[in-house]
Amino acid sequence: MRPFINILSIAFFILTLSGCYSDNYRIKGTIANGNDRTLVLEKMQLDRDLAIDSVSLDEDGSFSFHGEKLAIPTFFKLKLSDNNFITLLLDSTEHVTVTADARNLENSYRLEGSIESKKVQILNERLKTLRGNVDSLLEVYDSLPDQGSTQRKNEIGQQLLIALDEHKNFIGSFVMDNPRSFASYYALFQRLSDNTMVLNVMDKKEQVYFATIATSLNLMYPESPRVKQLYNYVLSAKAQERRQRITQELQENAEETIPEIKEKNIHGDEIALSSLKGKVVLLSFWASWDEASRRANDHMKKVYQQYKDQGFEIYQVSLDRSKILWENAVVKDELPWINVSDLRYTDSFPARIYNINQLPANYLISREGDIIGKNLFGHLLEEKIKEAL
Numbered sequence: 001m002r003p004f005i006n007i008l009s010i011a012f013f014i015l016t017l018s019g020c021y022s023d024n025y026r027i028k029g030t031i032a033n034g035n036d037r038t039l040v041l042e043k044m045q046l047d048r049d050l051a052i053d054s055v056s057l058d059e060d061g062s063f064s065f066h067g068e069k070l071a072i073p074t075f076f077k078l079k080l081s082d083n084n085f086i087t088l089l090l091d092s093t094e095h096v097t098v099t100a101d102a103r104n105l106e107n108s109y110r111l112e113g114s115i116e117s118k119k120v121q122i123l124n125e126r127l128k129t130l131r132g133n134v135d136s137l138l139e140v141y142d143s144l145p146d147q148g149s150t151q152r153k154n155e156i157g158q159q160l161l162i163a164l165d166e167h168k169n170f171i172g173s174f175v176m177d178n179p180r181s182f183a184s185y186y187a188l189f190q191r192l193s194d195n196t197m198v199l200n201v202m203d204k205k206e207q208v209y210f211a212t213i214a215t216s217l218n219l220m221y222p223e224s225p226r227v228k229q230l231y232n233y234v235l236s237a238k239a240q241e242r243r244q245r246i247t248q249e250l251q252e253n254a255e256e257t258i259p260e261i262k263e264k265n266i267h268g269d270e271i272a273l274s275s276l277k278g279k280v281v282l283l284s285f286w287a288s289w290d291e292a293s294r295r296a297n298d299h300m301k302k303v304y305q306q307y308k309d310q311g312f313e314i315y316q317v318s319l320d321r322s323k324i325l326w327e328n329a330v331v332k333d334e335l336p337w338i339n340v341s342d343l344r345y346t347d348s349f350p351a352r353i354y355n356i357n358q359l360p361a362n363y364l365i366s367r368e369g370d371i372i373g374k375n376l377f378g379h380l381l382e383e384k385i386k387e388a389l
Contacts, residue, residue: 026095027078027088028064029111031057034102037080041065044075044087046225061102069093072224073116073182080105087124089116089182119183123174123190130167131193134160141324150331157328161289167198168206175209179216185226188213196321201237202346210234244357258369259353261317263340266327271338276313280388281365282381284316285356288329293360296377297333303382304337310389311367314338319359321345364388 031039034057042049055063070092078098079085086105090096096117100109106124111117141156175184188210190198199206214231221227261273261283273283284300286293304314314337320326323343330339342349348356354363364373364381366388373384 023069023093024066025068025070025090025093026064026066027076027090027098028096029062029098029100031061031063031080031105032099032101034061034080035059037102039063040077040079042077042079044077046229049077057102072221075120075182075186078105087117087120088114089120089186090114091116116181116183119178119181120186123183123187126167126170127190127198130163130198133163135193137163138324153324153328154332157325157332160322160325164198171199172206172209175213179212180220182217182226184213185217185230188230200345201233202240207234207237210237241357244352244355258365258371261315261340261350261353263317263342263350265338265340266323266330271315271340273315276315276338277369278367279311279313280307280367280385282312282314282385283354283363283365284314285319285351285354285359285361286316287319287359288325289320290359294329294333296360297335299378300381301334301336303385307385307389312385312389315340317341317348317350319345319348319351319356 027041031037037057039055039057040051041053042051052067053065055065057063070090073089073091076088076090077085078088078100080102084102084105086098086100086109088096088098088111091114094114096111096113098109098111106128109121111121137156137160141153144152171187171190174187178184188199192198199209201207201210210230211234214227214234217224217227218231258273262270264270273281282300286297288294300314304312316335316337316339318326318330318339318341320329320341321343323341326341326343329335350356354361358375360377361375362377362381363371364376364384366372372388373381376384
């Protein structure tokens with residue numbers, strides 16, 4: 001009789017233990033080559049990563065963490081050091097199994113039990129490939145001599161653009177295919193090695209991705225801090241666009257003034273717009289990544305050659321983010337006039353003070369320092385320059 005009672009007791013214990021874990025999330029697994037190292041479980045919060053548990057690994061490398069049922073999808077790190085960790089995305093009461101090698105967790109880990117964590121793994125693998133390609137191209141670019149390597153620099157510039165565009169298209173497809181996933185939130189904020197965000201919320205096309213995920217997740221998880229942050233991030237971008245439109249309208253109805261610009265050219269020399277006082281100046285805004293800008297530049301080269309000896313100058317501001325791509329375009333397109341940039345992309349200070357919301361854009365400034373034309377192109381621009389000279 002006693003053996004039967006013992007069996008019942010064991011069975012009851014197992015059922016009780018299973019019940020304890022049924023309302024918890026659980027992360028377990030094995031970390032090879034991690035003997036005597038401490039594995040830390042961190043919850044990734046908006047302001048910091050919070051350590052919530054840890055375990056000392058023994059020879060077999062086994063570990064197990066668990067916690068209360070998650071009300072919203074939550075990001076975690078399994079971490080051996082600041083540079084050696086795994087990112088997980090868990091929901092509710094998921095039970096995840098992870099195997100990895102302590103020498104490089106990110107490159108070696110395998111997991112089961114969490115579809116969202118696998119999506120994060122795919123995103124990280126794609127970003128790692130992009131970073132490797134971009135960093136390698138930049139290293140080659142920096143090693144090239146200043147003279148005699150224009151063609152090679154142009155080729156590298158094109159390769160960089162292709163790599164970035166391919167990754168942006170991948171992210172775009174991913175987030176539109178997974179509009180209810182926090183993995184899409186994760187994808188929106190990917191960064192390159194220099195901490196530059198891959199996507200730009202101020203770009204019209206890319207803003208759609210941010211807005212789609214913000215709207216979708218807000219319907220499902222309105223109390224999530226991450227969802228609130230994303231939603232406010234998109235609203236802030238849209239508000240900035242509205243402010244720019246309003247400011248432009250006010251400026252168009254007010255007396256024209258000439259705010260000063262002092263920025264550096266591709267050689268690092270700072271040039272002030274005011275240094276051209278006494279000349280007829282075309283203040284032009286463009287970007288190497290904007291095809292319309294580069295087509296406009298082709299026409300302006302003819303105008304510049306015709307009138308530069310009569311007191312005409314072009315002061316051009318680039319809305320680029322990458323010095324390499326900007327420099328590459330200036331050299332490749334053989335732009336002979338003053339070209340400057342603060343490399344702040346659509347957050348360019350000169351673009352903001354002149355309320356630029358399209359590319360290309362320009363202001364024509366008289367010898368007396370008055371704005372006498374805006375967004376003039378083609379024959380209209382040429383006629384106005386001749387009239388001012």
